[in-house]
Amino acid sequence: MHHFDYRNGVLHAEDVALTEIAEAVGTPFYAYSTATLERHYTVFRDSLAEVNGSVCFAVKANSNQAVLRTLGALGCGADVVSVGEMQVAIRAGIPASRIIYSGVGKTADDLEQALEAGVHQINVESAPELELLNAVASARGVRAPVALRVNPDVGAGGHEKITTGNKETKFGIEWTAAHAIYKRAVSLPGIDVKGIAIHIGSQIASLKPFEAAFLRVRDLVAILRADGIQISRLDLGGGLGVPYEDGNDIPPPPPEYAAIVKRTLGDLGCAITCEPGRLIVGNAGVLVSEVIYVKEGSTRTFAVVDAAMNDLMRPAMYDAFHGIVPVAQPEAGAEQIAYDVVGPVCETSDIFAKQRRLPVLAAGDLIAFRTAGAYGASMSNQYNTRPLIPEVLVKGDRFAVIRRRPTLDEMLALEQTPDWMA
Numbered sequence: 569m570h571h572f573d574y575r576n577g578v579l580h581a582e583d584v585a586l587t588e589i590a591e592a593v594g595t596p597f598y599a600y601s602t603a604t605l606e607r608h609y610t611v612f613r614d615s616l617a618e619v620n621g622s623v624c625f626a627v628k629a630n631s632n633q634a635v636l637r638t639l640g641a642l643g644c645g646a647d648v649v650s651v652g653e654m655q656v657a658i659r660a661g662i663p664a665s666r667i668i669y670s671g672v673g674k675t676a677d678d679l680e681q682a683l684e685a686g687v688h689q690i691n692v693e694s695a696p697e698l699e700l701l702n703a704v705a706s707a708r709g710v711r712a713p714v715a716l717r718v719n720p721d722v723g724a725g726g727h728e729k730i731t732t733g734n735k736e737t738k739f740g741i742e743w744t745a746a747h748a749i750y751k752r753a754v755s756l757p758g759i760d761v762k763g764i765a766i767h768i769g770s771q772i773a774s775l776k777p778f779e780a781a782f783l784r785v786r787d788l789v790a791i792l793r794a795d796g797i798q799i800s801r802l803d804l805g806g807g808l809g810v811p812y813e814d815g816n817d818i819p820p821p822p823p824e825y826a827a828i829v830k831r832t833l834g835d836l837g838c839a840i841t842c843e844p845g846r847l848i849v850g851n852a853g854v855l856v857s858e859v860i861y862v863k864e865g866s867t868r869t870f871a872v873v874d875a876a877m878n879d880l881m882r883p884a885m886y887d888a889f890h891g892i893v894p895v896a897q898p899e900a901g902a903e904q905i906a907y908d909v910v911g912p913v914c915e916t917s918d919i920f921a922k923q924r925r926l927p928v929l930a931a932g933d934l935i936a937f938r939t940a941g942a943y944g945a946s947m948s949n950q951y952n953t954r955p956l957i958p959e960v961l962v963k964g965d966r967f968a969v970i971r972r973r974p975t976l977d978e979m980l981a982l983e984q985t986p987d988w989m990a
């Protein structure tokens with residue numbers, strides 16, 4: 569459920585008309601709904617109550633500090649994959665004791681900083697990383713709280729490029745090698761083995777792969793415990809999908825997911841953590857853009873809009889579907905035309921939707937891309953020297969710019985002209 573609805577003929581975020589935000593900040597922009605964020609977090613958290621589970625939001629999905637602060641204030645933790653994400657989460661009020669540090673390529677400096685901050689857990693993804701962490705922790709005279717991220721060889725996800733759980737991907741320690749690496753881990757003075765971590769993919773619309781992966785975790789717990797290796801924490805990753813409104817693959821609701829967690833892992837006496845990203849923020853955000861031109865081709869009609877692939881990469885990168893709606897509510901039964909909705913960037917893949925039937929559009933119309941709160945702003949970039957677009961947070965009848973559009977000077981601030989060109 570989200571809080572983006574038509575009122576008085578205009579699409580609103582909670583009680584604020586998107587036209588009002590467009591006037592204040594200009595297009596394109598992201599708008600997030602506080603009530604939706606809070607609702608998604610609490611529904612997920614409450615569904616895990618029976619297994620006493622905790623939630624570490626995957627910061628990569630949306631790393632805006634105001635978003636993190638909203639979730640952190642409700643008790644949410646963070647799953648981070650860089651020192652930057654860790655520090656942003658801490659600045660946003662999420663204590664290190666609720667932070668899990670993940671990632672396939674942590675450097676010695678990353679590990680140092682994670683230990684210095686005192687994170688709850690470091691998820692180790694390879695044998696050499698384990699050795700490096702042992703060395704770094706030993707040199708500091710501490711023991712690092714560790715889960716090994718194992719790769720259960722259960723592939724899942726809404727697209728090949730967002731599948732992480734099969735052994736052909738770079739993620740985690742191969743299933744068959746896990747036992748030996750756990751044995752090594754418990755022998756190392758700088759490593760305090762706490763648990764097992766997995767994450768099998770993203771935008772997963774079925775419970776079956778989760779169940780298969782959880783059962784593998786269960787088997788591994790038994791194998792390790794039989795060998796005297798204590799496992800007290802299970803980190804199940806994220807991955808539960810959200811509806812992107814194309815009518816296909818509607819993902820199961822959180823209570824059904826939680827029931828699988830309970831059935832497969834609930835009796836092991838382990839503390840359970842999940843790391844949802846998309847589920848919390850996906851439908852809490854829209855991207856609002858203005859139609860610049862309607863361009864008639866001989867085979868199709870293009871709606872050229874002012875947002876582009878650098879603002880929302882998902883369609884170009886994964887052929888992802890995002891619902892598109894006009895901000896001005898169309899009359900019931902209004903005529904529809906098939907449009908290719910494209911951005912201004914000089915790439916053929918700068919296309920948001922092909923042959924999408926939409927109410928008739930004209931230059932100056934505002935449209936909203938739905939389900940843009942996850943992996944939208946956080947994956948955006950300045951390609952074609954386009955400024956990052958504003959992010960706006962709505963709460964009831966108030967809104968605030970939580971990241972403003974940079975000036976050209978700010979965009980260029982890190983560049984320098986060599987002396988010899990002066």
Ligand SMILES: Cc1ncc(COP(=O)(O)O)c(C=O)c1O
Nearest residue numbers: 626767770806807843844845846
């Ligand atoms: C380790 C880890 N945890 C959590 C997530 C969040 O995934 P999602 O946004 O699909 O819930 C990801 C991203 O896929 C991830 O790599």
Ligand SMILES: N[C@@H](CCCC[NH3+])C(=O)O
Nearest residue numbers: 628730770771882942943
């Ligand atoms: N960035 C992806 C998901 C990958 C998640 C990170 N492992 C998306 O937009 O769907």
